Amino acid sequence: MPTDHRSPVPARLTVLSGPSGVGKGTVVAEVRRRYPEVWLSVSVTTRARRPGEVDGVHYHFVDGAEFDRLIAEDGLLEWAEYAGNRYGTPAAPVRERLATGAPALLEIELQGARQVRARAPEAQLVFLAPPSWGELERRLAGRGSETRDVQERRLAIAQAELDAAGEFDVVVVNDDVARAADELVSLLAAPSSERTVGASE
């Protein structure tokens, strides 16, 4: 029998993006609380670990040299510099997951979403938007994990990110966590009959 390395079962790659503080982490956590089987890629980052973050769970925390090595060996599906740190998606786990026919979710910023679009045009791009600009500022400040300086930097990037919402397939407004989680669940579960993500692409 000929060996076909493409999965016979269509699997969907979904990318969730949105400005810092909009609630991506909160909505994804709610989705996974309800459906622990939802598979989320664990990124590598050069950013410092925040209190409560666990290496290998929230991120793989690496230094710049290790990040350079991953880029050099083409180990990242995409990567970007964001607010002075680098972030990237390890390629192999995503490839392996999709090859089994099961969906995969990435939570990444805009430049990375654009790279995924270029490399895997069948991926579904979802943008999480705040109900208003004022609410985004309040959430970012309310989280209290960044200094005022870092918050300002992230808000400046957020403006450009909001302008790019039209590039995404779907915009989900995070007005209410449970409602936004419902919407994301239905997008993850949507039939993907025309979409086949090849393991070799």
Ligand SMILES: Nc1nc2c(ncn2[C@@H]2O[C@H](COP(=O)(O)OP(=O)(O)O)[C@@H](O)[C@H]2O)c(=O)[nH]1
């Ligand atoms: N391109 C890319 N962006 C990532 C990746 N992992 C996380 N990010 C994004 O990097 C940005 C900063 O993440 P982080 O420092 O954890 O802050 P937070 O999302 O505001 O809590 C967010 O927009 C994340 O979605 C990745 O692997 N690739």
Ligand SMILES: Nc1ncnc2c1ncn2[C@@H]1O[C@H](COP(=O)(O)OP(=O)(O)O)[C@@H](O)[C@H]1O
């Ligand atoms: N729908 C919502 N309504 C009110 N506050 C929210 C909502 N979603 C998230 N938050 C709060 O906003 C802050 C930022 O959320 P977080 O998930 O860390 O954002 P992101 O991962 O997009 O940077 C957190 O304090 C979180 O509790």
